[in-house]
Amino acid sequence: MTLTLDCNGRPLVLGRPCVMGVLNITPDSFSDGGTYLPADAALVRAKRMWEEGADIIDIGAESTRPGAPAVTQEEELRRLLPVLEAVAAEVPLPISIDTSKAAVMRAAWSLGAGLMNDVTALRADPLALETIAGLGVPVCLMHMRGTPQNMQENTHYRDVVAEVKDFLFERVAQCVAAGIPRHHLLVDPGFGFAKDLEANRTLLRHLDDLASIEVPLLVGLSRKRMIGELSGVESASERVAGSVAAALWAVSRGACIVRVHDVAETVQALRVWRGLS
Numbered sequence: 001m002t003l004t005l006d007c008n009g010r011p012l013v014l015g016r017p018c019v020m021g022v023l024n025i026t027p028d029s030f031s032d033g034g035t036y037l038p039a040d041a042a043l044v045r046a047k048r049m050w051e052e053g054a055d056i057i058d059i060g061a062e063s064t065r066p067g068a069p070a071v072t073q074e075e076e077l078r079r080l081l082p083v084l085e086a087v088a089a090e091v092p093l094p095i096s097i098d099t100s101k102a103a104v105m106r107a108a109w110s111l112g113a114g115l116m117n118d119v120t121a122l123r124a125d126p127l128a129l130e131t132i133a134g135l136g137v138p139v140c141l142m143h144m145r146g147t148p149q150n151m152q153e154n155t156h157y158r159d160v161v162a163e164v165k166d167f168l169f170e171r172v173a174q175c176v177a178a179g180i181p182r183h184h185l186l187v188d189p190g191f192g193f194a195k196d197l198e199a200n201r202t203l204l205r206h207l208d209d210l211a212s213i214e215v216p217l218l219v220g221l222s223r224k225r226m227i228g229e230l231s232g233v234e235s236a237s238e239r240v241a242g243s244v245a246a247a248l249w250a251v252s253r254g255a256c257i258v259r260v261h262d263v264a265e266t267v268q269a270l271r272v273w274r275g276l277s
C-alpha cells in the first residue's frame, strides 16, 4: 500500500522515491549560503525546483553545518515567514521547515507548512514533542550527537549502525507515546552530523538495516563533505554528479526521500533508475 503523508492539506505520495529540494534562506549555509537570502530570490528558486520536478521543498532559516552559530527565534522567524508565505501562495507543493524550535513550527504551520524537519529529533526544544502532536503535522526525526557547534568532536562509534538505529527506534517510540501517529513519522540517519567519512560510509553501506524501524527513510547527502572526500572535489557547488550518485545508492537501499540541492539532475537520474528497475 502506498503511503501518502498529509502535509497540511498537500499530499506527499511516497509510492516512488521523492525529491526534497533544499531552500536555504541563510547567510552561512555550507554550499549556498547567502544566495537565497533575499525573499524574491528564494521564491524564484522555489518555483524553479517545482518546475524541475521536486516533490517537496525544505526551507531552512538556520544553518546546521559544523560550527554554524545558533540563530535566535526572532531572527529565524524574521527570515522564514515572508518567504514561506510567498512560496506557499505560489508553489503548490508540500513545504517542509528545517527547524528545531516549537514556536517556529507553530508559526510555519499556520502559514501552510506541512512537514517539520528537526535535525535534533524533537530534543532541543522541550515544547517540540507536544507541539508536533498538537498540530498533527508529520515530522522527520534525524540522528545527531551534540549540536552543530560541537558535533564533529564526537564522531567515534563502537557500532554506528546499531547506535543510530537504537536512537531512531527510541525517538519513534517517544513520539508515539506523546501522541504523534506513527504514520506521521520519517527518520533520517543524519549524514555528516557527528559522523566522519568512515561512519557515513558504514551507514550508507548498511542503510537497508534501518528498514526494521518501519518508518520511511529520508537521507541528505547532497554536496556534503563526504561527497567531496570521496570524489576529490573541493568546491561544494561542484559536487553535483557525486551527490546524484550517492542519492541513487541511497534509494537503491531503501531511502524514500532524498534531500538535494540539485533537483533537476536528481529527478532525471531517478527517472532513468526507475525506468530500468
Ligand code: HH2
Pocket: 022, 024, 026, 028, 029, 030, 031, 060, 062, 063, 064, 065, 068, 098, 117, 118, 119, 140, 142, 188, 190, 191, 218, 219, 220, 221, 259
Ligand atoms: N542536512 C542539512 C540540513 N538539514 N535535514 C535532514 N533531515 N537531513 C540532513 O541530512 C540535513 C538536514 C545540512 O545541509 P544544508 O541545509 O544544505 O546546509 P546548512 O545546514 O549549512 O544550511
